[in-house]
Amino acid sequence: MFYYIRWTLWAIFWLLIAAMLHYTLPQHDIVRVTGTEIIRQDFSGWNRMFYAQADSGNETSAQNRDLRKINTTRTNGRVMVYRNEDTGFFGWPPYFKLDSSNLQAEASDAISTRGAPEWYAVRHYGWRSEFLTIFPNAISLRPVEGPDTRIIPWFNIFFLIIFGAIIWAITSRIRRFRRKRIDPALAEVGEALDRVGDRAEAAGGRMGRWFDSFGGPENRR
Numbered sequence: 001m002f003y004y005i006r007w008t009l010w011a012i013f014w015l016l017i018a019a020m021l022h023y024t025l026p027q028h029d030i031v032r033v034t035g036t037e038i039i040r041q042d043f044s045g046w047n048r049m050f051y052a053q054a055d056s057g058n059e060t061s062a063q064n065r066d067l068r069k070i071n072t073t074r075t076n077g078r079v080m081v082y083r084n085e086d087t088g089f090f091g092w093p094p095y096f097k098l099d100s101s102n103l104q105a106e107a108s109d110a111i112s113t114r115g116a117p118e119w120y121a122v123r124h125y126g127w128r129s130e131f132l133t134i135f136p137n138a139i140s141l142r143p144v145e146g147p148d149t150r151i152i153p154w155f156n157i158f159f160l161i162i163f164g165a166i167i168w169a170i171t172s173r174i175r176r177f178r179r180k181r182i183d184p185a186l187a188e189v190g191e192a193l194d195r196v197g198d199r200a201e202a203a204g205g206r207m208g209r210w211f212d213s214f215g216g217p218e219n220r221r
Contacts, residue, residue: 024093025159026125027136028151030144031072031080032117033110041067050126050134052085068100070107070138072122073114075147082124082138093125095139106141119144121151 042064043051051067068084084104087097112118121144126136 083135
């Protein structure tokens, strides 16, 4: 039973790590910009954690503020809406984004029609969920040759390699520490408990024989 509980907890832990990395690491979409807008957004709901802070120099504790949005259409014809918020120097994820106004101007200049499309690569992080009313945060926008352009996520590849190497190094050191220190100590504790059990069993046997000596036939005469 403990075996299944342990592996279930480990599975949940690594699923949470994978979800955090998928939300945080940068992604790229090839899109056609169809419009930009600024709306007044309330941030009193529980989904507040999926939004960044206010622009640098503005009030960060306000329950509502202006939110920039970039409306796009992807290569498969589906629409995608991005928010455009600063992350600042101390926000999470640490993208150090301070140019949301400039990015909004670039997006407005990149608007094109279906008949004469212009394709752009949007670098972003986060998730889009209609149910949770959350949007990915656009980080940068650059023109590409066409809708079939492929973006190789070099940063993600290097990051995951380094992350895997760190996890492997930590796991290896924990295993070596366990083999050298914890396992011998547990073995000594087990041997000590076995010796105590043997002594208790021997003492119990002597005590039983002592009690039996009072109940033998020669003592009942």
